[in-house]
Amino acid sequence: xxxxxxxxxxxxxxxxxxxxxxxxxxxxxxxxxxxxxxxxxxxxxxxxxxxxxxxxxxxxxxxxxxxxxxxxxxxxxxxxxxxxxxxxxxxxxxxxxxxxxxxxxxxxxxxxxxxxxxxxxxxxxxxxxxxxxxxxxxxxxxxxxxxxxxxxxxxxxxxxxxxxxxxxxxxxxxxxxxxxxxxxxxxxxxxxxxxxxxxxxxxxx
Amino acid sequence: xxxxxxxxxxxxxxxxxxxxxxxxxxxxxxxxxxxxxxxxxxxxxxxxxxxxxxxxxxxxxxxxxxxxxxxxxxxxxxxxxxxxxxxxxxxxxxxxxxxxxxxxxxxxxxxxxxxxxxxxxxxxxxxxxxxxxxxxxxxxxxxxxxxxxxxxxxxxxxxxxxxxxxxxxxxxxxxxxxxxxxxxxxxxxxxxxxxxxxxxxxxxx
DNA sequence: ATGAAAGTTGAGTCAATGTTCATGTTGATT
DNA sequence: AATCAACATGAACATTGACTCAACTTTCAT
Numbered sequence: 001x002x003x004x005x006x007x008x009x010x011x012x013x014x015x016x017x018x019x020x021x022x023x024x025x026x027x028x029x030x031x032x033x034x035x036x037x038x039x040x041x042x043x044x045x046x047x048x049x050x051x052x053x054x055x056x057x058x059x060x061x062x063x064x065x066x067x068x069x070x071x072x073x074x075x076x077x078x079x080x081x082x083x084x085x086x087x088x089x090x091x092x093x094x095x096x097x098x099x100x101x102x103x104x105x106x107x108x109x110x111x112x113x114x115x116x117x118x119x120x121x122x123x124x125x126x127x128x129x130x131x132x133x134x135x136x137x138x139x140x141x142x143x144x145x146x147x148x149x150x151x152x153x154x155x156x157x158x159x160x161x162x163x164x165x166x167x168x169x170x171x172x173x174x175x176x177x178x179x180x181x182x183x184x185x186x187x188x189x190x191x192x193x194x195x196x197x198x199x200x201x202x203x204x205x
Numbered sequence: 206x207x208x209x210x211x212x213x214x215x216x217x218x219x220x221x222x223x224x225x226x227x228x229x230x231x232x233x234x235x236x237x238x239x240x241x242x243x244x245x246x247x248x249x250x251x252x253x254x255x256x257x258x259x260x261x262x263x264x265x266x267x268x269x270x271x272x273x274x275x276x277x278x279x280x281x282x283x284x285x286x287x288x289x290x291x292x293x294x295x296x297x298x299x300x301x302x303x304x305x306x307x308x309x310x311x312x313x314x315x316x317x318x319x320x321x322x323x324x325x326x327x328x329x330x331x332x333x334x335x336x337x338x339x340x341x342x343x344x345x346x347x348x349x350x351x352x353x354x355x356x357x358x359x360x361x362x363x364x365x366x367x368x369x370x371x372x373x374x375x376x377x378x379x380x381x382x383x384x385x386x387x388x389x390x391x392x393x394x395x396x397x398x399x400x401x402x403x404x405x406x407x408x409x410x
Numbered sequence: 411a412t413g414a415a416a417g418t419t420g421a422g423t424c425a426a427t428g429t430t431c432a433t434g435t436t437g438a439t440t
Numbered sequence: 441a442a443t444c445a446a447c448a449t450g451a452a453c454a455t456t457g458a459c460t461c462a463a464c465t466t467t468c469a470t
Contacts, residue, residue: 016416017467023417039330041246044457055419060459096407118330125244125327132386155407162379162398163407169378170371177370181337193367201406202301202360202368221446224436228447250428260449265429 013062024062026052028076031069036115040070040126071130074123077116078134082141084109095149096199099167104191106171110179111187117175139164170194218267229267231257233281236274241320245275245331276335279328282321283339287346289314300354301404304372309396311376315384316392322380344369375399 015021030051034043045066049056063069088105092098110117123131142164149155171194178190185193220226235256239248250271254261268274293310297303315322328336347369354360376399383395390398 019467020417045459046457056421056459057419057461058417061417066458099407122330125323125330153409156405156409158402158407159398162383162395163402165378165382166375166399166402169374169376169381171374173370173374173377174367178367190367193364194371197363197368197371197403197406199406199408200361201402201404201408202304202363203404203406204358204361222437225447249426261429262431262450263448266447271428 010064010068013064015062020062023052023054023058026054027059027062027069028073031073032077032115032119035070035073035119035122039118040066040122067127070119070123071127074120074127074130074134077120078130078137080116081106081109081120082138086141095145095154096195098145099198100191100195103171103174103194104187107175107179107187107190110175111183114180117180121172135168138168142168167198170198215269215273218269220267225267228257228259228263231259232264232267232274233278236278237282237320237324240275240278240324240327244323245271245327272332275324275328276332279325279332279335279339282325283335283342285318285321286311286314286325287343291346300350300359301400303350303354304403305396305400308376308379308399309392312380312384312392312395315380316388319385322385326377340373343373347373372403375403 015024027048030048031043033051034048038044038047043066045059046056048069049059059069063072085102085105089098089102092101120131120134123134139161143160146155146160146163150157150160174190174194178185178187220229232253235253236248238256239253242248243252248271250264251261253274254264268277290307290310294303294307297306325336325339328339344366348365351360351365351368355362355365379395379399383390383392
């Protein structure tokens with residue numbers, strides 16, 4: 001699980017006591033729920049504070065605005081997704097195995113946390129800079145892994161960055177279809193089929 | 206170009222004269238601009254009518270609500286994208302060539318119409334049913350093409366639907382990165398690189 | 411114990427904007 | 441020229457919800 005509620009709050013508003021930190025954590029968890037269920041614009045601050053069990057004014061003790069909170073959440077979730085995948089992939093014998101494991105981990109994360117997934121994607125229309133940051137960071141790491149594997153001779157030659165974008169796009173859509181819309185296969189089944197496509201290619205041999 | 210302004214309006218509100226049809230067309234074009242630049246929630250009806258050069262009340266002569274207009278637009282654009290790609294692909298010698306041509310056509314469409322692209326993606330959070338309809342339709346057609354090519358022996362065996370989702374996801378993200386965010390390669394270059402990945406695979410040979 | 415800092419409260423303010431509607435205009439038909 | 445349905449107008453209405461603030465409570469160092 002990701003630990004909401006540490007780097008999230010801006011300096012002047014950061015809580016100074018244990019009670020304050022508890023409240024911030026409650027607010028962030030409530031916000032993840034509210035934003036996940038209703039989307040950014042439908043979500044109401046009163047909805048968040050009601051879920052958290054605090055008064056409206058308390059929200060503004062710790063956050064400057066609805067959007068500031070949203071940005072903080074997206075950053076936390078971005079970290080959480082990448083950490084989850086990175087942990088799953090650590091120790092994979094080679095890159096093709098890592099691809100399969102990583103994709104399965106991603107889909108199972110999406111399935112367990114559809115809210116987080118929706119929040120990150122909605123950021124494209126609410127806080128585009130944070131959204132770009134998320135994928136640029138993701139692509140950067142992914143591209144390095146591909147480059148390293150390429151240099152070790154584990155995969156064929158090819159453009160690392162473009163491959164990273166292509167593979168991430170694939171994952172995001174497979175996550176939407178097989179993670180959220182209609183989970184009619186296990187994450188492992190989906191990953192096996194997708195990685196077969198990516199490693200063997202469409203060309204007939 | 207897509208022709209906005211025909212199936213878009215609901216029956217009782219459809220214009221009956223040439224003047225009315227002109228007004229509807231102006232409203233739809235203005236709406237595409239306004240939604241594209243400001244997003245659904247930031248977009249204001251007064252912004253749309255101002256761009257169209259008509260009074261606020263005129264909007265409600267032809268549309269029941271802001272969301273009804275948005276849905277009509279998304280359907281029009283969905284048709285426009287698919288038509289554009291289908292036309293480009295018609296007459297390709299084989300499936301792998303069709304993939305390359307289709308992807309290049311998609312990216313160049315996105316580059317010429319970033320608004321349309323943004324509007325369809327935002328539909329995920331404004332009118333999810335229309336969004337699903339868009340991709341389900343897209344995947345359906347794509348999957349059929351893959352199945353036919355597979356049966357003709359042009360590509361290797363594999364699951365058509367999952368492949369369609371994977372390839373579409375890839376295209377959407379490549380469209381975002383190389384079509385909108387940073388168009389530092391031509392659509393043809395991007396398509397060549399991506400289709401090389403998809404047809405040859407990552408495995409070293 | 412006590413004072414001050416941190417935290418909490420929620421009614422009230424305020425701006426934005428989607429939608430309505432009564433009135434006015436246009437243009438084709440007779 | 442008269443008629444009328446279609447179309448256009450924009451001020452007014454109504455709702456919504458983010459944000460403020462002055463008063464109150466809790467915590468804790470001295």
